[in-house]
Amino acid sequence: MTAEERRGPAEGVDSVLSALADPTRRQLLDLLAAQGEATATTLAEGLPVSRQAVVKHLAVLEAAGLVSGARVGREVRYAVRPAALDATARWMSSLAVEWDRRLAMIKRLAEAAEREEG
Amino acid sequence: MTAEERRGPAEGVDSVLSALADPTRRQLLDLLAAQGEATATTLAEGLPVSRQAVVKHLAVLEAAGLVSGARVGREVRYAVRPAALDATARWMSSLAVEWDRRLAMIKRLAEAAEREEG
DNA sequence: TCGACGTGCAACCATAGAGTTGCGTCCGAT
DNA sequence: ATCGGACGCAACTCTATGGTTGCACGTCGA
Known part of the structure; x- marks a missing residue:
């Protein structure tokens, strides 16, 4: 059980979202996914930043449960x-569904009110 | 067509992710979804920040296509x-699938190599 | 017309965090 | 034994941004 999995869903969503919000970090994840496995030093060679910057990013990603x-x-x-990525995707998707639901309901209410007044 | 929809998927994902990364902004979205429609002044009453802060957050959310x-x-x-939320959820979900695919492939390769050496 | 309310704009403050450099440490290979 | 490569830690810079306050503008209602 990672540090991420020990927390609730809200905490996880927060850390994953802020981790993914950084473009360098997303690039890092692309590289890592492509290579399967890599070290900070190797990854830094494929990016316009120092090894130390990569190390910090990896720490953030690991805290979010996106890498190990x-x-x-x-x-x-x-x-x-x-x-963790999958869990956040599900969260986001169900939120979108919820929004749709509420908007549909509000639309129905508005139409009902309109018919009411004639 | 909103400013958001005019951009490519990469740009959209970036703006949505950084918009959602802020907890106050997520709270704002929850309030909005619950009330269906609200003004900055009203929303500020339900949050521990000033109206101006809410206005700024709404501007960010609108630029990301999450509110109008x-x-x-x-x-x-x-x-x-x-x-926009739905599109980002899909992006994230397909990325997770891609990662799974790559990890499975790497695992197969590793097992094949292991059999090779005996 | 005039007051009150909601917005919009601008200046300003403070902190988080992305990035850097420098150095110490540990492990592996010669 | 020791040299080099990879890592870890710490201090520091600088910018983005979340937050504030103050004020001017437009709009609705009395």
Whole structure:
């Protein structure tokens, strides 16, 4: 159980959303997904930022449960984790459905009121 | 066509994600969805921030296509817009699927290599 | 017409966070 | 034993942005 999975859904959504809000971080995730596994040093070579910047981003992503890192000898290999992303997608999707529902209801009420007054 | 819909999917995802990353903004969306329609002044009464802060947040949300405001007399009524939210949910969901696909492929490759060496 | 209410605009403050550099440490290979 | 590569930590800069206050403008109603 990761630190992310220990929290409730609201906390998770918050951390995932703010993690994904940064374009550099999304780029990092693309690279990581493409390579399957990579170290901070390697990833930094494919980005216009320093290794330290990448390290910080990876820490944020790991705290959000979007990646996980494992030490292998003197290096740390990171990989992508779909679970948190999927959970947030579901949250967002159900929210959209809820909005649709409410808007439809309001529209019905408005039409009913209109018929009422004639 | 809103300013949001005129841009590509990448731009849209970026603006929606950074808009949703702020907790006050999410709270604002909850209020709006619950009330169906509301003005900045009204919304500010239900939040621990000033009306001006709410106005700024609404501007960000509108730029992301998550809400739309319409002038009615001396007030501006805002309402929630599911489309952009739904599009971002789909983007996120397909990304999760893609990650799963890649991870599965890497796992297969690893197992194949393992059999290879015996 | 005039007062009250809701907006819009501008200046300003403060903090979070993205990025950098420098250095110490640890591990692996020669 | 030691050299080099990868990591971790800390201090620092700088910008974006969430928040505030003050004031001017337009609109509705008495």
